[in-house]
Amino acid sequence: DGGITQSPKYLFRKEGQNVTLSCEQNLNHDAMYWYRQDPGQGLRLIYYSQIVNDFQKGDIAEGYSVSREKKESFPLTVTSAQKNPTAFYLCASNTLRGGNTEAFFGQGTRLTVV
Amino acid sequence: AQSVTQPDIHITVSEGASLELRCNYGATPYLFWYVQSPGQGLQLLLKYFSGDTLVQGIKGFEAEFKRSQSSFNLRKPSVHWSDAAEYFCAVGFTGGGNKLTFGTGTQLKVEL
Numbered sequence: 001d002g003g004i005t006q007s008p009k010y011l012f013r014k015e016g017q018n019v020t021l022s023c024e025q026n027l028n029h030d031a032m033y034w035y036r037q038d039p040g041q042g043l044r045l046i047y048y049s050q051i052v053n054d055f056q057k058g059d060i061a062e063g064y065s066v067s068r069e070k071k072e073s074f075p076l077t078v079t080s081a082q083k084n085p086t087a088f089y090l091c092a093s094n095t096l097r098g099g100n101t102e103a104f105f106g107q108g109t110r111l112t113v114v
Numbered sequence: 115a116q117s118v119t120q121p122d123i124h125i126t127v128s129e130g131a132s133l134e135l136r137c138n139y140g141a142t143p144y145l146f147w148y149v150q151s152p153g154q155g156l157q158l159l160l161k162y163f164s165g166d167t168l169v170q171g172i173k174g175f176e177a178e179f180k181r182s183q184s185s186f187n188l189r190k191p192s193v194h195w196s197d198a199a200e201y202f203c204a205v206g207f208t209g210g211g212n213k214l215t216f217g218t219g220t221q222l223k224v225e226l
Contacts, residue, residue, distance in 0.1 A: 031211055040123065042202060042218040050211050090155060094212050102146065103214055105155035
């Protein structure tokens with residue numbers, strides 16, 4: 001089945017540690033995105049990538065880093081510089097072809113700082 | 115900048131009643147409604163790019179694009195208990211990575 005897989009589903013981090021969230025897609029989509037979701041704030045864009053080895057900051061990139069070494073993969077690292085990392089993180093992808101802006105989402109990773 | 119507003123944070127309806135969730139957008143032609151069950155990802159309900167302003171989606175939902183009111187409200191004639199979830203309106207445009215901007219969401223509660 002084609003889709004987007006995020007892992008792990010739940011992640012606990014101690015303060016001061018970096019953690020990496022995984023996102024893999026087998027939809028052959030060009031673009032991939034990371035969103036952060038907090039109660040009452042909707043989804044906010046952290047980073048996005050339109051092509052391998054290239055990515056751009058979104059609205060709330062501070063304290064996060066990404067890489068896009070393969071088309072299928074777009075891991076997100078939450079660094080110790082992120083002051084309030086506890087949130088629900090969603091990865092998405094988009095084909096970028098035919099003017100289609102529909103995004104497909106993974107099931108999310110809930111990160112909790114302990 | 116793109117903008118999208120969902121004025122209602124919470125809505126409660128009785129099962130079997132009709133539903134309308136409001137969404138107001140800025141200057142963008144591409145509109146979406148997504149639904150999210152607790153702890154899950156987002157599922158696309160419907161989308162509007164151009165053409166017929168009344169759009170049919172999955173699970174019996176529809177939405178109407180009204181340019182004069184800058185609205186794209188989501189409707190369902192008869193709500194089922196399983197429709198309880200959070201609903202997000204989103205706007206997008208081609209180019210610049212085809213990013214989507216989301217509203218803050220409307221939490222729907224269905225009373226039996």
